[in-house]
Amino acid sequence: MEIRVCIGSSCHLRGSYDIINLMKSGIEKNNLEDKVNLAAAFCLGKCGDGVSIKIDEQVISGVTAENFNEVFDTYVLSAV
Numbered sequence: 524m525e526i527r528v529c530i531g532s533s534c535h536l537r538g539s540y541d542i543i544n545l546m547k548s549g550i551e552k553n554n555l556e557d558k559v560n561l562a563a564a565f566c567l568g569k570c571g572d573g574v575s576i577k578i579d580e581q582v583i584s585g586v587t588a589e590n591f592n593e594v595f596d597t598y599v600l601s602a603v
């Protein structure tokens with residue numbers, strides 16, 4: 524699974540850095556290092572509703588530290 528977290532300027536201002544860290548710890552906690560490839564991406568085209576992330580071909584926007592666990596369960600844990 525490929526996960527890209529947008530670090531374009533708009534998403535950066537909305538907290539991409541926190542999302543990358545949450546993503547890293549979620550991957551480690553669930554021992555998904557071999558299954559998930561995490562990287563940063565530049566603008567994913569949904570700047571008005573950041574933070575945007577891309578999981579394989581799907582773009583998910585509006586990711587925040589508050590809803591992160593829900594996003595992680597729905598799009599990562601249930602799909603690996």
Ligand code: FES
Pocket residue numbers: 529530531532533534535565566567568569570571573574575
């Ligand atoms: S800056 Fe993240 S979608 Fe544009």
